[in-house]
Amino acid sequence: MSLPVPFKVRREGAGRTQRLIPTGELDLATAPVLERAFDGVLRDDDEAMIVVDLTELSFMDSTGVALLLRMTAACADADRLRIVNGTPSVVRVLDLTGVRARLPIIASHDDPRAPLQ
Amino acid sequence: MTGGRVSESDQSGIDDPSGASRPSPDARARVLFSETYPAVAGSISTVRATVGESAAQLGASAALIDDLKLAVSEAVNNVVLHAYAEADQPGLIHVEATLAAAELSISVTDTGSGLQVGQPEPGPGLGLGLALIGQLADHVELLQGSNGGLHVLMRFALPAIPPDT
Numbered sequence: 001m002s003l004p005v006p007f008k009v010r011r012e013g014a015g016r017t018q019r020l021i022p023t024g025e026l027d028l029a030t031a032p033v034l035e036r037a038f039d040g041v042l043r044d045d046d047e048a049m050i051v052v053d054l055t056e057l058s059f060m061d062s063t064g065v066a067l068l069l070r071m072t073a074a075c076a077d078a079d080r081l082r083i084v085n086g087t088p089s090v091v092r093v094l095d096l097t098g099v100r101a102r103l104p105i106i107a108s109h110d111d112p113r114a115p116l117q
Numbered sequence: 118m119t120g121g122r123v124s125e126s127d128q129s130g131i132d133d134p135s136g137a138s139r140p141s142p143d144a145r146a147r148v149l150f151s152e153t154y155p156a157v158a159g160s161i162s163t164v165r166a167t168v169g170e171s172a173a174q175l176g177a178s179a180a181l182i183d184d185l186k187l188a189v190s191e192a193v194n195n196v197v198l199h200a201y202a203e204a205d206q207p208g209l210i211h212v213e214a215t216l217a218a219a220e221l222s223i224s225v226t227d228t229g230s231g232l233q234v235g236q237p238e239p240g241p242g243l244g245l246g247l248a249l250i251g252q253l254a255d256h257v258e259l260l261q262g263s264n265g266g267l268h269v270l271m272r273f274a275l276p277a278i279p280p281d282t
Binding site: 025027028029059061062063065066088089092093096097 | 158165180183186187191194197198245246248253
């Protein structure tokens with residue numbers, strides 16, 4: 001049986017933008033890792049735009065969706081979160097759960113500091 | 118540990134962890150795998166990979182494999198989060214996949230008391246888990262086991278399976 005890629009979260013800072021890139025499968029076991037990384041960015045810099053980039057996720061379940069909703073709520077007042085949309089299987093979960101329109105989603109080539117369309 | 122745990126509408130012996138080695142009551146049904154896991158979050162990726170490999174061997178499309186992995190993950194999430202919430206230590210999850218005609222059935226069974234048929238699912242999944250399963254599977258049954266656990270049976274149509282696979 002092929003083992004999944006171990007889950008990890010890469011953090012890349014560029015100026016006023018902090019990017020979190022989770023890799024692997026975002027599920028009940030791994031969501032706390034991403035949540036801790038996100039809380040760390042919130043704590044470290046209260047002005048940076050936070051970009052959570054889903055493009056390297058091979059899987060996401062409702063646990064991941066719930067986490068994205070919590071992140072969105074935490075950043076709503078300051079409008080400082082952008083979520084870069086992921087693979088078709090990730091997009092499908094966002095569509096099936098009906099939350100896609102409620103998340104600040106951008107494409108990977110979009111400027112995260114530009115106003116949301 | 119799951120001995121004697123048969124739901125009223127369950128005639129296929131799918132609660133028996135050794136089901137793969139004994140004849141099925143339905144001669145056309147084939148057990149693809151039948152495994153028991155500890156009911157902890159770390160088991161979920163293993164269950165998901167096992168289901169994905171089984172479906173891939175049947176020639177399922179990538180989209181269907183994604184749906185199967187998501188559905189089984191949500192079913193196992195429910196067990197891990199809720200089934201043994203009042204127990205001293207995590208219990209067990211039994212997962213079984215059977216193939217009959219062009220239909221793949223996956224059952225997820227626990228022996229806990231945290232989930233009841235008809236009870237909305239609380240917790241971090243925001244109630245999304247069971248709703249997702251309902252959207253992904255062609256047919257879903259929630260059955261109460263005789264010893265209090267929940268039995269989730271999901272059926273998926275498998276289009277165009279080659280013969281002798």
